[in-house]
Amino acid sequence: MAEKLSSEQKEIIQEFIQECIDLLDHLEPTIIGFEEFTKQGPFLPTLESVPVMDEVFRLFHSVKGSAGFLNFSFMASTAHAAENLLDQIRKGQQPMTNEHVDLFCQTIDFMREVLGYVAANLNDRGMEEPARVLASQLQAEIGGGSSGGSVAGQAPAKAPAAVAEPVISVPDLAITPELVNAFLQEATEQLQEVEEGLLVWSKDSENKEVVAELFRKIHSFKGNCGFLGFRDLERLSHRMETVLDAMKSGIAPANAKPADALLNLCDVLKNSLADISQKGQGQIDGLDLYLELLADFIPGGQDNDSSVQTPRVGEILVDSGVITPETLFEALDIQKKPLGEVLVGMGAASLEQVDSALVEQEKFKGISGGEQAHPAASLKRPDIRVDLDKIDTLIDLIGEMVIAENMLIHSPDLAGLVLENFSKASQQMSKLVKELQEVAMTIRMIPVAGLFNRMTRLVHDLARKSGKKADLVLVGMETELDKTVIEKITDPLVHLIRNSMDHALENPEERLAAGKKETGIVRLAASHEEGEVWIRIDDDGRGLNREKILKKAKEKGLVQGDGSELSDKDVSALIFLPGFSTADKVTDVSGRGVGMDVVKQNLNQIDGKIDIDSKPGIGTKIVLRIPLTMAIIDGMLVRVGDVRYIIPILSIRESFRPAAKAITVSPEGQELVRVRDRLFPVLRLHRLHKITPASELLDEGILVLLENQGRNVCLFVDEILGQQQTVIKGLSEYIGKIGQVRCVSGCTILSDGEVCLILEVRGLTDIAEGAD
């Protein structure tokens, strides 16, 4: 069939794949969200859940129609079955159970698989077997409608069969670094929760709820691993899930206490995640051994793992009584060396014993070899992935080009010449270069929506954990930020949200007592302000406690004196000092006194600023102010004495030559200038940077009125030289550190090749503020 297809038909199939993937990506979280519904057991549709179901129903319906149109009959029939099942549930003909949710998830997985197959073969004929299996499972549910009571009995029988899908090549979806990062973050959190659950369970082994919770956690963890193709992780967590399933339904061997073993395995999973974060494949050394150890907790010893089991060195040694399973765990912790070597090193086994075990293992390997090797069908997406380095190089080059262009057009050799054609051409060139710059900048920009959406989950989890009620309001999701910036602010944002949830928001009772709504509101908003991107985290919690912060700061020696002279803003800023934490008790959520410090550090790395404003009893507002990655800004070139500076145009409100009578001097000696009935402090740049100016008289120079966040200062300079595109070059660490240069954010190269400093307006207004 593939060869008979016309290019139009192929195009239709491509379009179908693309549309399908988009829809699946969009709806998969929704389907996973069904788990929430079924948490309390079988679930009947409610007012809120119906629209959600409708959306999923539409997906199945659309896929059915499209697949039918394209003659992908297996895909169509599966979608049809899923659609019917959902139809029944939605009509209340049968309640939704956990198994149903699993089946829907599997249907989604199956669809992805088919899409992978279709992409490679342009038909779905190879998918008959899995389609049949899945469709029959769906049909079985449609027919029978498993009653709620029998669920527990069915689950163990059904779950392994369902999950142990043949190790078919999972479609190689474009797995982006963001995806992997998102996965790592989520997986780490999941593991953390699993660990906590296991700890509870190990103390209270009768607690079935914990087991069920653990099962769900590991299940979704496994799903994530499988989705991203981390096979080892998936297999190990799958086995852990099977163990938990057995424990949950009470069919595990009576005296089995797997909590500790599972805890150890959590560490193994964590190591593997760490490996992935180091760009590894998350391989688990000694995986088979771990799987084997868990088999003891499963009735019948094994779940139906599809690959042939190779006996493991460790197992053979344990069997022959040379070592105990405990020794094995110890040995596996060391991990970096081959297991045999470690065992010998520990003196637990002799070299000969290990060698003979290895020989035995080789024999089995020979038998089971050649089992794998599934060609991976790959999905083609119309976009291409480009190495970030290449983009960075491109942007750097464009920056250099702007400088070169400036040097060329403002070349001193041309001074005084009338070159009509040259100026035409150079104007054209400037325009192109500017456009090129703008386009290059947008390449790296991605919307904050992805980042924000992850916070929904965080707030949800934290609220559940702490028993508080909270709504997360997201605003400005479409605001775009540089990709690396988004990565950098992820941690700070998580910290801040955690803080808001843990410290700021009160318990429902406390809130009611304070006359607030029971449910707290955390608002996360992104917007463009003053040439920066602002991320605001507002809550309506109890606000910062000035006394508490001051007391703590004094204890830690962070404040001299009684601190009563500090403004509220200054007090708030104290919480960003290293080692500061006022939480009475350290919770698992926050309060370790590292969070805010890290927030500040991360923001510093991207030249971001953080502002905090808090009103006791009303709430806290935190603003992360992040510069756009505009490595190129519009600047005004000014001169003081024989030094030139660039001032970012966005911060300039006006510039003027003051009349002598507009200037007054305050009793403290601060010069002020009156502009339309408002007084602004004057800052003499020549004093700040110790330069000899052309004139010390204010009415002989120029005042540039600067604004930053509602604070103003008039900067006194000799003269304005012009406006120009400025490529920002960072100052070297050395200069930045010794603090010799105040109020400078970077430097640039002028068209005549000279280096020129760029003024940092915020620093200037800060100085003026201090002088008030």
Place this chain on the structure above:
Amino acid sequence: MKILIAEDDFISRTLLQEMLSPLGICHVAMDGLEAMAAYKQALEMKEPYDLVCLDIMMPNLNGQEVLRQIRDIEKERGIWGSDMSKIIMVTALNDAKNIMAALMKGSCDAYLVKPIDRDKLFAEIKRMGLVA
């Protein structure tokens, strides 16, 4: 069965009408706006159309838009599952974008490319379970 045919081209419209009238009452609309008006009125009278045939290239309101609006109305009113109108796109357009927009985004039930083939049309109608 109640059928709505939206088609601006006289020959296609007549052809569809003749093919479908043995199945039930056929209403015809000359453009997208008429089709929407007819659809809404039928809905108000609690006698919605069982089958809607939509051309895409129609004046005033194109078929894709009609499809989207109908699905939106259904969504709004909670009309769902087997109660949704069955919609067949009957059009000369056979480009990937249009086809997938109708099938995936618009959730139409079938997409037929002109010239109209009676057998194909009836096979689709049968598949939808509208006739035995």
